[in-house]
Amino acid sequence: MENKVYLTRDEVPRQWYNIVADLKTPVKPPLGPDGKPIGPEQLAAVFPMNIIEQEVCQDRWIDIPEEVLEILYRWRPTPLRRATYLEQHLKTPARIYYKDESVSPAGSHKPNTAVPQAWYNKQFGIKRLTTETGAGQWGSALAFACNLVGLECKIFMVRVSFDQKPFRKTLMRIWGGNCVASPSNETQAGRAILKEFPNTPGSLGIAISEAIEQAVGDKTGQTRYSLGSVLNHVMLHQTIIGLESKKQLEKFGEKMPDIVIGCAGGGSNFAGISFPFVCDKIHGKKIDIIATEPKACPTMTRGAYHYDHGDIAGLTPLLAMYTLGHKFIPEPIHAGGLRYHGMAPLVSHVICDGLVTPRAYDQLTCFEAAETFAKTEGFVCAPETSHAIAGAIDEAVKAREEGKKKVILFNYSGHGLLDLMGYEKFLNGELKNYELPQAKLDESLDQILHFPEVK
Amino acid sequence: MENKVYLTRDEVPRQWYNIVADLKTPVKPPLGPDGKPIGPEQLAAVFPMNIIEQEVCQDRWIDIPEEVLEILYRWRPTPLRRATYLEQHLKTPARIYYKDESVSPAGSHKPNTAVPQAWYNKQFGIKRLTTETGAGQWGSALAFACNLVGLECKIFMVRVSFDQKPFRKTLMRIWGGNCVASPSNETQAGRAILKEFPNTPGSLGIAISEAIEQAVGDKTGQTRYSLGSVLNHVMLHQTIIGLESKKQLEKFGEKMPDIVIGCAGGGSNFAGISFPFVCDKIHGKKIDIIATEPKACPTMTRGAYHYDHGDIAGLTPLLAMYTLGHKFIPEPIHAGGLRYHGMAPLVSHVICDGLVTPRAYDQLTCFEAAETFAKTEGFVCAPETSHAIAGAIDEAVKAREEGKKKVILFNYSGHGLLDLMGYEKFLNGELKNYELPQAKLDESLDQILHFPEVK
Numbered sequence: 001m002e003n004k005v006y007l008t009r010d011e012v013p014r015q016w017y018n019i020v021a022d023l024k025t026p027v028k029p030p031l032g033p034d035g036k037p038i039g040p041e042q043l044a045a046v047f048p049m050n051i052i053e054q055e056v057c058q059d060r061w062i063d064i065p066e067e068v069l070e071i072l073y074r075w076r077p078t079p080l081r082r083a084t085y086l087e088q089h090l091k092t093p094a095r096i097y098y099k100d101e102s103v104s105p106a107g108s109h110k111p112n113t114a115v116p117q118a119w120y121n122k123q124f125g126i127k128r129l130t131t132e133t134g135a136g137q138w139g140s141a142l143a144f145a146c147n148l149v150g151l152e153c154k155i156f157m158v159r160v161s162f163d164q165k166p167f168r169k170t171l172m173r174i175w176g177g178n179c180v181a182s183p184s185n186e187t188q189a190g191r192a193i194l195k196e197f198p199n200t201p202g203s204l205g206i207a208i209s210e211a212i213e214q215a216v217g218d219k220t221g222q223t224r225y226s227l228g229s230v231l232n233h234v235m236l237h238q239t240i241i242g243l244e245s246k247k248q249l250e251k252f253g254e255k256m257p258d259i260v261i262g263c264a265g266g267g268s269n270f271a272g273i274s275f276p277f278v279c280d281k282i283h284g285k286k287i288d289i290i291a292t293e294p295k296a297c298p299t300m301t302r303g304a305y306h307y308d309h310g311d312i313a314g315l316t317p318l319l320a321m322y323t324l325g326h327k328f329i330p331e332p333i334h335a336g337g338l339r340y341h342g343m344a345p346l347v348s349h350v351i352c353d354g355l356v357t358p359r360a361y362d363q364l365t366c367f368e369a370a371e372t373f374a375k376t377e378g379f380v381c382a383p384e385t386s387h388a389i390a391g392a393i394d395e396a397v398k399a400r401e402e403g404k405k406k407v408i409l410f411n412y413s414g415h416g417l418l419d420l421m422g423y424e425k426f427l428n429g430e431l432k433n434y435e436l437p438q439a440k441l442d443e444s445l446d447q448i449l450h451f452p453e454v455k
Numbered sequence: 456m457e458n459k460v461y462l463t464r465d466e467v468p469r470q471w472y473n474i475v476a477d478l479k480t481p482v483k484p485p486l487g488p489d490g491k492p493i494g495p496e497q498l499a500a501v502f503p504m505n506i507i508e509q510e511v512c513q514d515r516w517i518d519i520p521e522e523v524l525e526i527l528y529r530w531r532p533t534p535l536r537r538a539t540y541l542e543q544h545l546k547t548p549a550r551i552y553y554k555d556e557s558v559s560p561a562g563s564h565k566p567n568t569a570v571p572q573a574w575y576n577k578q579f580g581i582k583r584l585t586t587e588t589g590a591g592q593w594g595s596a597l598a599f600a601c602n603l604v605g606l607e608c609k610i611f612m613v614r615v616s617f618d619q620k621p622f623r624k625t626l627m628r629i630w631g632g633n634c635v636a637s638p639s640n641e642t643q644a645g646r647a648i649l650k651e652f653p654n655t656p657g658s659l660g661i662a663i664s665e666a667i668e669q670a671v672g673d674k675t676g677q678t679r680y681s682l683g684s685v686l687n688h689v690m691l692h693q694t695i696i697g698l699e700s701k702k703q704l705e706k707f708g709e710k711m712p713d714i715v716i717g718c719a720g721g722g723s724n725f726a727g728i729s730f731p732f733v734c735d736k737i738h739g740k741k742i743d744i745i746a747t748e749p750k751a752c753p754t755m756t757r758g759a760y761h762y763d764h765g766d767i768a769g770l771t772p773l774l775a776m777y778t779l780g781h782k783f784i785p786e787p788i789h790a791g792g793l794r795y796h797g798m799a800p801l802v803s804h805v806i807c808d809g810l811v812t813p814r815a816y817d818q819l820t821c822f823e824a825a826e827t828f829a830k831t832e833g834f835v836c837a838p839e840t841s842h843a844i845a846g847a848i849d850e851a852v853k854a855r856e857e858g859k860k861k862v863i864l865f866n867y868s869g870h871g872l873l874d875l876m877g878y879e880k881f882l883n884g885e886l887k888n889y890e891l892p893q894a895k896l897d898e899s900l901d902q903i904l905h906f907p908e909v910k
Contacts, residue, residue: 001464002463002464003464003528003529006461008457009456009457009458073458074458074540074832074833075833085529103558105829105833105834105835107872144833147830148833166875166879167872167875167876167879170875170876170878170879170882171835171875173878173879173882174826174829174830174835174878174882175829175830176830371629374560374629374630375602375629375630375631377529378529378530378560378599378603379560380560380626380629417562417622417872417873418872420621420622420625420626421622421625423625423628423629424621424622424625424628427625427628427629
């Protein structure tokens with residue numbers, strides 16, 4: 001019996017799926033500082049107009065440019081694997097499938113949007129992209145994409161990660177990216193912080209400020225900024241994951257999954273695997289769609305659905321989303337990609353509409369799930385991905401208890417080969433769980449009460 | 456046009472290819488301390504008899520046990536990829552294919568033999584395997600295999616790597632392997648060294664001594680030793696690489712490669728990709744088969760074809776092989792897997808018979824080749840693998856100069872995600888080339904003159 005299914009080049013999806021076209025309730029627009037919806041032109045200094053158009057597009061299907069497909073085709077279509085060995089270990093009647101996005105050169109799903117973003121910028125005449133990165137997953141993906149498209153790439157990497165996790169920085173350098181520690185001396189924002197706090201470990205909020213400042217500050221107009229999650233066009237680009245999965249499930253002889261699971265930090269890998277199935281659910285199919293997150297950063301399960309900034313510094317427009325408050329700093333769990341205070345507006349939207357169910361897991365449960373997976377399937381997952389595996393294991397055990405032959409699909413969003421320090425600490429018994437105290441949450445949410453409510 | 460070809464489960468080879476059956480000259484047997492060929496029973500304390508039988512087997516085809524196939528099938532068949540983007544970059548009329556062995560959970564070809572070795576030991580009633588590892592590629596592969604088969608795994612890891620490269624050790628731990636720094640306090644050999652040199656960085660020679668001592672010292676008879684390269688049965692297990700490649704080349708519409716390339720340290724990945732094609736060459740096909748190695752450790756290009764020990768301490772039988780002398784310590788190049796003084800007797804044999812041509816590259820040329828590959832194909836290779844890529848690029852450039860549409864196949868033996876320190880140093884301009892001085896080589900070879908010559 002086959003335990004993995006590929007697709008031929010001809011079977012690769014040639015269009016992205018835009019869930020906006022199928023939502024039953026209107027999309028909530030981003031708001032400016034005055035509380036009024038912002039227009040495309042207000043973003044033109046930050047993003048190229050072709051991407052802004054995609055951000056607000058209402059069409060259900062959007063063609064993937066041939067040149068973008070050509071680059072994606074270096075590693076796509078990615079395999080859909082059946083976790084037969086995990087099933088046997090769990091003694092479950094469920095059939096568990098996982099979409100393996102770890103096979104990209106950067107090791108995660110991130111290049112799925114890095115490549116089209118770089119390509120659209122190039123088409124628009126842009127010469128250089130700036131971005132921020134935390135642990136380096138997104139920065140390495142964008143460096144990879146810029147190298148292939150022919151753009152310069154400047155990455156502001158949070159100081160503490162720059163020093164402690166040197167190897168994703170090395171990946172960026174191999175692909176020609178210019179990665180500097182943030183705060184840096186290259187921007188006003190960076191210099192101001194360094195003057196006040198010379199020994200700061202940095203933060204994503206600072207790094208975003210530096211990247212945006214350099215993009216909008218280039219008077220030649222040849223620089224733009226790029227974001228790896230949260231925004232509508234990023235969700236759109238990631239839908240290739242779910243679209244491929246659908247075709248591959250069919251090849252496995254499955255009509256439709258009963259359960260679809262992805263972890264969600266900013267929301268992009270979750271949207272990628274799930275939105276094509278959310279479409280089926282909107283049109284009447286019965287599917288449980290589960291977004292998993294860490295209990296240390298429980299944006300979807302305990303946050304407010306409220307307008308809030310996407311960054312700590314408050315530079316972005318106000319977005320309608322589940323949020324813990326834009327000044328919330330999560331505890332240092334190893335799933336760095338899930339340490340985000342907000343959630344993509346489109347993912348927040350489908351949660352609010354009851355189409356997606358969020359669920360939170362603690363850190364040790366997730367590392368235990370990752371260890372079980374590594375000892376059965378063989379592969380060592382990213383700490384973020386372990387949250388999807390924890391969800392899949394829970395559902396498979398439930399199927400066993402109920403005696404139901406459920407079909408479970410989850411997104412294997414990345415490998416853990418550059419995150420082994422977290423495993424080492426887990427195996428040493430040095431990791432702990434973090435549950436967010438209610439008082440800390442209330443305090444953080446208080447800071448956003450003056451922003452508009454989502455209606 | 457497809458740029459990668461997979462195989463279905465039914466197409467996976469079900470037999471290994473044993474080149475011994477096709478050699479025109481007799482295999483040179485290993486010799487004991489007395490200079491006489493050693494019999495199987497003399498190895499019985501070190502290896503289980505079913506593996507010893509395979510080591511001396513003359514049959515052309517050997518069935519792969521179903522249970523072994525079931526485990527290999529977690530990641531096999533591996534993709535054969537066409538390097539179209541590298542071809543375009545080089546403006547070559549050559550068609551370049553690479554067999555991607557980096558997709559295994561351990562990240563290299565090593566599990567191809569770790570799995571059957573663990574399985575045969577388990578069949579023989581063994582409970583525990585010991586081995587040594589340098590940088591950790593082999594140790595992690597054996598831990599992975601032992602976990603799936605149900606054996607304990609004890610790995611002696613060279614102290615300096617244990618401290619400097621902690622992450623392959625973490626992989627071993629995830630898969631349940633017990634990895635200790637060598638020299639350790641657990642063996643007489645280790646204690647003796649520690650007493651004399653308490654701050655020694657360790658060596659493969661010491662680690663081998665410790666692993667063998669623990670295996671033969673287990674009076675219950677339930678422990679054996681496992682080796683990741685050099686021996687005939689290891690070469691045998693790796694031939695699945697070349698056998699799959701043949702079927703995949705056919706699917707690409709290619710009849711036969713003109714050139715087959717692999718890097719060679721102990722020889723196992725090279726034998727894996729090449730021996731099925733060496734068979735074709737023996738039977739009259741015109742194929743250039745090239746084994747690449749570092750100039751810092753030029754075993755095949757400058758060593759002697761002579762009887763010598765496989766380890767520095769002189770614990771192994773005398774093997775007929777290309778060697779730099781068993782006490783040779785190569786300079787610290789980053790391709791740790793190619794820092795071996797000897798070469799597998801079967802690989803040495805086909806070189807001596809003129810079937811395989813060795814070629815040496817220096818370190819910077821190889822890192823440049825790796826960088827070119829990463830910037831065109833996207834993937835970041837292991838430092839060892841970069842020696843195969845350097846060879847492939849040279850041949851592709853030659854094909855361009857000659858205007859010939861050559862078909863080049865090389866083995867992409869592993870990824871470089873746990874070797875990024877080497878890339879960092881390369882990008883910093885901190886790496887240098889090492890050419891072995893003739894005087895040092897002569898001195899090293901002098902030490903083996905008293906061993907029997909190969910006739």
